Amino acid sequence: MRFHAEPIDFTPQPGRGAPVWTGRAADGEDLQRFAISVHRHGGRLAALWGEDRRPQGAGFRLHCVFALDEGHPWLVLDLPAENPVYPDLAGIFPAANRMQRAARDMVGIGFDGGDQRPWLRHGAWPADWYPLRHDAGPAPTHENAPSDYDFVQVGGEGAHEIPVGPIHAGIIEPGHFRFSVIGERVLRLEQRLGYQHKGVERRFMGADLATGARLVGRISGDSTCAYAWAYASAAEAACGAEPPPRALALRALLLERERIANHLGDLGALGNDAALAFGLTQFMRLKEDWLRANAELFGHRYLMDRIVPGGVTHDLDAPALSRLVGQCERFGREVKALRRIYDEHAGLQDRFLTTGIIGADLARELSLSGMAARACGIVLDGRAYRQDYTPPPPWAALGVRPATDERGDVAARVAVRFDEIFESLRLLRELAVGLPAGPLRAELAPVPGGMGLGVVEGWRGEVIVGLNFDAAGRLARVHPHDPSWQAWPALEHAVLKDIVPDFPLINKSFNLSYSGADL
Amino acid sequence: MISLLKRILRTGILTEPLPAPAEQGAQPEPELERLHDDILAILGRALTIREVDAGSCNGCELEIHALNNPYYNLEGRGIKFVASPRHADMLLVTGPVTKNMENALRIAHDCTPDPKLVVAVGDCGCGCGEVGALFGPNYATCGAVENVIPVDVRVPGCPPTPVALMRGILAAIRRG
Incomplete structure (x- = not known):
């Protein structure tokens, strides 16, 4: 076509x-x-x-x-x-x-043409050595000296720079933010990332499918299910195999549990960044209950290595499914009560409303996807029907309702998270009640030279994995793509009308992955 | 405001007892209480930790965050995360240490006043297990934390649970 x-x-x-x-x-x-x-x-x-x-x-x-x-x-x-x-x-x-x-x-x-500055290479290896070339060999000996980076400078009377990072003041991943400010007003933010670059793509080269699955689950730990599913989906396309229906339903169940866990944590942290410690305590309590249930049901708090090429590793029996449904009902009540407190808290709303705005046009221009795009009023969710698009199984049968908000500010990203928790709880109940019978896993035989692409709507946005096999049926190249690639530049725009002290709150409202985009 | 206070009351105190220091599991109760006394005796006031993510997938950070949820309530035990290594008694480091973070980690270590403790976190940070091997040294990483700065205690796991992290932190204090 x-x-x-x-x-x-x-x-x-x-x-x-x-x-x-x-x-x-x-x-x-x-x-x-x-x-x-x-x-x-x-x-x-x-x-x-x-x-x-x-x-x-x-x-x-x-x-x-x-x-x-x-x-x-x-x-x-x-x-x-x-x-x-x-x-x-x-x-x-x-x-x-x-x-x-x-x-x-x-x-x-x-x-x-265009911007020719290095991105992932900071100076740990020479500029004319390329790690993903097949004849690259071991890295040449090279002094790991910090390199200069040509930040765009803002001039004028009273303008100055605030460099932040790579080590940040909290329990966060490393990255460098260069603020150009006058007083506390942000004139420009430029990010320099790549500090988390661990050469993951090189580790995939020549690996077998199972080793690749372990690696891909650790591209960004908070999105392990989304990556594992995208990778499995790419591998299945490349092998011409199909996972059984029960495996697809269990994958959706795992992905929605991951979405809820992350949204709970973010809602707590967002309350905390606006000085409502109560919010952090309450949501972290709920998140811990949720993670403990993950460990009980699937044997891992963050559900790593549960989705594998061909299917899933863990099954749920009837008592476990009914426990899961009961838990969803309890969480629905608890989160609803907390949402009312957030909505009615004037001090909190004062910080959230009109802070860190991104318009829908800008979001489209930046190719933004996922939760942040939906908070700008863009109805875009890989799990939901839209014109000309039918979502893949098992979503098509579930009628996923994408959560959107037109405002594009921190308040909108908070509201979308709340709405998505309720929708995911509904999906979990439906999945648990209607879980199809059958096997958990299909056999995969790598097709030499085969290639495949997997796309999954993770909690942050669209997670993509592209892979191809070499002539021996081993992984020749795997590229995992995090939605943060597109969202980091959006954050540079979101802070422009605000003041430096609002940055932590705006940053948290996106909660982007460093590791996922640094590879 | 009333609904907020009601929720606090209804939630109550959820903090669980400190874990036993050793992996063997249950220890006699007085042992647990002594641990808290140890923290006070050894450090005088409280322990301060500077967390440094030197290359993790952020899985370890999720569990380190969990240490301050009401169940584990690390801060309630006088163990606090601080913003600067200059304020810290301990560096809690996750890895594998990337080449792009190697210099920053060395600088943070230099800035931490002596006597200092270093706890390496996760299979990658400890360079152990299957995952530690998958993320071993290559063109972009130095591998385990101990390849870059001296390490006192290792907390393996992918990611290590909050209980394992608490045990590791307490073990470092006792050794310190």
Whole structure:
């Protein structure tokens, strides 16, 4: 099929995952034209990464995943082995900026023009050594000296900079924020990330499917179910296999439990950042009860390694399912009572309302997805029906109602979290009551040269995993993509009308992953 | 306001007793009380911790956050997380230590006044187990925390539970 009459033929990806079409651009101009067409039709850039295909006798390959109403077109562009360069896409999709720089740092494929500063490479390895090339070998000995980074500077009388991080003042992941301020008013925020870069993508190269599953569950610990499902879904598409219905329902159950756990923690922390310690105590109590139930039901507080390629590892019997339903009813009552307290607390609402605003147009321009996008009034949820889109099983049968809020501020992101907790509790009850019978797992046989893409609506947003096998059926390349790639730049915009002391609150209202985007 | 106070009253005190220091499980009760006395005797006032995430997947941080929920109530035991290593008695470090965080971790360690304690957290931070091996040293990471700064106590797990973290912190205090 074709999209918007662009001359690129796409083939639907097999399997039971989210709708994906694969296609190949003839040249850079073809890619650019397609990107412009996607942008014109209100689409997003969902992910971008590079791949070294020289062992297969080819050159390099650029992978671009776009998002349209219908689903995800996955477009590849083959680049020559010598001087692999493609046209800069950041002028069309600003979200491409950091992804292109990361692809250059990792694989050594370049883009013409635009922002050429390094992104993931801080100075621990030489600029002309690329870790994801098959002939990279062990890292060359290199002095790990901190490198200068060319922050954009703001001048003028009274303007000054506040550098924050990489080690932050709380129990948080590391990253660097450079504020340019006058007094306490924020003029500009520029992030420098990559401090969590652990070379995860290199660890996938040559691994088997099971090892890959352990790795992918630790890209971002708070989203382990979303990653594991996206990876499993990509692997199943690449192998031409289908997980049994009971496994799909249990995956949804695990994913919704993960969503609720994170939303509970965030709602508590957001209350705390606005000086309502009561909120933190109450929500952390609920979260702990929730995690203990996770451990009881599935043997792990954060549900790591429960979703695997082909299915799931743990089953729930009838007494466990009825306990789960009872727990959902109790949590519904408790969260409702706390929501009333939050809504009626004038001091809290004063901090939440009109703080950290992002408009819907800006959110679209930045390719924002997930909870933060829904809080700008964008009705976008991979689990829910929309025009031209049918969600994959088991969501299609559940009638998921996406939570949205038009305001785009911290209050909206709080409200969306509350609404999503109630909807997820409903989904959990429905899943528990209607759990289909049958096996938990299907056998997977890696298809040499096969490739697949998995897309899952995690609690933060759209989690994507692209993978392909080598000729021996081992993992040649796996790229996990966190929604934080698109949301971090949105945070830079969200603070612009506010003051420095509001930053922790605004930052928490997004609660983005450093590890997920630093890889 | 009344509904808030009512909720506080209805919730009551949820704090659970301190875990036994050793892995073997149940210890006689006086032992638990002595631990708290130990904290006071050794540190005079209270223990302050600077948490440094030097490359984790944020799973360990979730459990470190849980230490301050009402069930574990670490702060209620006089153990407090602080914003600066200069205010800290202990560094609680998660890993694997990335090359991009190596310098920052060394600086934080240098800034922590002596005598200081270092607790390495998680399979990655301790360089143990299957996960520790998966995230071992490579072009981007130094691996375990002890490859970068001296470590007093290791708390393995993926992620370690809050109880395991409390045991590790208490073990470090007793050794210190």
